[in-house]
Amino acid sequence: MSDLPTGNAAIGQSGGPTAVINQSLAGVVESLQAGLVASGTVKKIYGMRHGVRGIAKDGGDLIDLTSLTAETIEAIARTPSAALGSTRDKPDDAYCAQILEGCRQNDIRYFFYIGGNDSADTCRIVS
Numbered sequence: 423m424s425d426l427p428t429g430n431a432a433i434g435q436s437g438g439p440t441a442v443i444n445q446s447l448a449g450v451v452e453s454l455q456a457g458l459v460a461s462g463t464v465k466k467i468y469g470m471r472h473g474v475r476g477i478a479k480d481g482g483d484l485i486d487l488t489s490l491t492a493e494t495i496e497a498i499a500r501t502p503s504a505a506l507g508s509t510r511d512k513p514d515d516a517y518c519a520q521i522l523e524g525c526r527q528n529d530i531r532y533f534f535y536i537g538g539n540d541s542a543d544t545c546r547i548v549s
Contacts (some may be wrong), residue, residue: 426463426545429531430533432477433487436511437538439504445507446536448499451487454532459488459498461490464532473509473535478483499531510540513547521548 433450435443436438451467458464471483485506490498510545513521525533535545 424461424463425463426458427478427531428463428465429529430486431464431532431534432468432470432525432528432530433506433528433534434473434536435504435508436473436535436541437500437508438538439508440538441502443497443508444501444503444505446496447478450536451495452532455488455490456472458532464504465529468528468530469500469506469532470483473537473541474508474511474513474548476506477528477530478513478520479524482524482528491522500527505523508537511544512540517549 431454433447435447454464454467467487469485469487473486476483497526511517535541
């Protein structure tokens with residue numbers, strides 16, 4: 423039995439659509455499916471449409487990625503652009519409150535954010 427909290431995972435993409443942003447998305451989904459989803463710790467894997475905007479939106483603008491097939495994941499990994507849509511939003515206190523409320527509404531316990539330096543800073547701000 424794991425000491426990890428049970429809930430859902432959210433993945434977002436931020437910044438420029440680089441050659442690896444979809445490969446990173448594919449890697450996170452594959453790893454979650456094989457690990458935390460398989461163990462029952464993560465119930466759903468949600469993709470946040472347009473980064474943190476997707477979780478901050480009332481009710482959430484989320485895509486269920488839990489049951490993506492290996493073929494679909496591979497196609498995403500080979501496709502240029504940002505499959506979930508991207509944003510360059512920098513959350514302030516009010517925006518963070520919306521993000522956290524979206525996490526509560528959707529039982530998000532695991533948060534993955536793909537991007538560069540600004541994306542890392544967004545994670546710092548949200549945390």
